[in-house]
Amino acid sequence: MRFKFMFACVLALGLPVTHAQTTADGTVREKFVPITVTEVAPGLFFQYHHQESNNAWLVTDDGVLVIDSRQHPKRAEELLAAIRKTTDKPIRYVINTHAHGDHYFGNPVFKREGATFIAHRDTQRMMQAHHGAEMKRRTGYFKQTQFDPAEVRLVLPDVTFDSKLTLHLGGRTVELLYLGAGQNPGDTLVYFPKEKVIFSGGPFSKNSWANPQFTPSLANWVDLLRKVAAMDIDQYLGGHGDIGAKQDVLNEAQMLSDFDAGMRAAVKKGLSREEIFKSAPFEKYKDVRNYYRMNLFINSYYHLLTTGKPEVALPD
Ligand SMILES: [Zn+2]
Numbered sequence: 001m002r003f004k005f006m007f008a009c010v011l012a013l014g015l016p017v018t019h020a021q022t023t024a025d026g027t028v029r030e031k032f033v034p035i036t037v038t039e040v041a042p043g044l045f046f047q048y049h050h051q052e053s054n055n056a057w058l059v060t061d062d063g064v065l066v067i068d069s070r071q072h073p074k075r076a077e078e079l080l081a082a083i084r085k086t087t088d089k090p091i092r093y094v095i096n097t098h099a100h101g102d103h104y105f106g107n108p109v110f111k112r113e114g115a116t117f118i119a120h121r122d123t124q125r126m127m128q129a130h131h132g133a134e135m136k137r138r139t140g141y142f143k144q145t146q147f148d149p150a151e152v153r154l155v156l157p158d159v160t161f162d163s164k165l166t167l168h169l170g171g172r173t174v175e176l177l178y179l180g181a182g183q184n185p186g187d188t189l190v191y192f193p194k195e196k197v198i199f200s201g202g203p204f205s206k207n208s209w210a211n212p213q214f215t216p217s218l219a220n221w222v223d224l225l226r227k228v229a230a231m232d233i234d235q236y237l238g239g240h241g242d243i244g245a246k247q248d249v250l251n252e253a254q255m256l257s258d259f260d261a262g263m264r265a266a267v268k269k270g271l272s273r274e275e276i277f278k279s280a281p282f283e284k285y286k287d288v289r290n291y292y293r294m295n296l297f298i299n300s301y302y303h304l305l306t307t308g309k310p311e312v313a314l315p316d
Contacts, residue, residue: 006053006269026290030289033050040195040235041195045057048236052071053068053071053104054240055068056199058174059111060169061089061171063090064092066095067148067201068097068104069106069110070106071105071106072105072145072151072185073151074147076108078290082168091114092116095188095251096117097123097187097189098126098186098188098201099123100134100202101122101134101137104114105152107153110153111155117155117157118157118160118165119157120162120187121160121161122181122185123158123185123186125189127154127157135152135178140270163178174190175191176189179224180224182203182220182224183202183211183214187201188201189203189228196233198231198237200228200237200239201239203224204228204244204249205239206248207248208290209285209288211255211290212300212304213296213311214310216310218259218304225249227255228252255285255288263298263302263305276298276302
């Protein structure tokens with residue numbers, strides 16, 4: 001059983017455009033993709049919000065489990081309204097897959113709803129250490145949307161786990177897995193074994209470059225993606241992008257592996273960041289979303305390769 005419906009949505013990022021455009025002030029506008037909610041398995045819903053970030057929720061007789069809480073309490077209210085179109089059961093759990101603001105800034109709304117928050121222990125540490133920087137990183141977003149940053153209050157996890165946590169809710173089983181850091185320390189994979197579905201907030205986004213500012217190891221990230229691709233899963237739900245298949249996960253692993261190899265070779269040759277960027281070594285992936293941010297990606301990974309530390313790291 002699978003159905004899809006669309007919500008009338010308020011466009012926050014400017015007028016709809018028909019293709020990616022770079023405006024005079026350097027902001028990139030992309031093709032407008034409407035927000036969709038898909039029931040990927042009975043009672044398991046996926047909200048794909050191309051312009052911002054994705055969510056999923058599981059509806060059971062004993063309540064609802066929500067994955068990620070969006071980029072502002074205002075957006076979390078919209079998510080809650082979408083959930084309320086599918087159930088009136090209480091929100092029992094919220095899982096924050098990683099410590100990026102577009103995945104946890106909406107927590108206060110679900111706190112009010114009485115949810116218990118769960119995250120990996122390293123996600124909690126990242127949230128504590130870098131919340132201020134995350135807020136700053138999203139100043140442009142708050143301006144664009146005219147959302148008040150003061151409404152974002154840090155709500156930390158109530159429960160943390162180290163390697164695996166199994167939740168039983170209303171006869172359904174949900175496994176929270178940690179396979180080491182991918183894009184981020186604490187990257188949580190939310191696995192629905194019976195439904196053959198996984199939500200991987202940070203490490204996987206279909207057909208999209210991901211920001212490597214936070215990863216301590218690109219090799220582990222690639223390894224994680226290949227492990228996940230080998231699991232008994234039919235639908236891969238990313239933190240960004242549409243629903244993926246195994247091949248999409250393997251494609252991202254290959255792209256990151258090529259990025260790793262290309263960057264290592266360039267650093268070994270003694271090239272500067274600027275020289276690497278100018279030589280455009282990853283141009284074959286120019287049609288992958290976010291390629292326009294390549295300068296940032298090269299800078300960040302150069303930093304990791306030359307200092308041994310990510311630009312944004314777990315506290316010691
Ligand atoms: Zn994100």
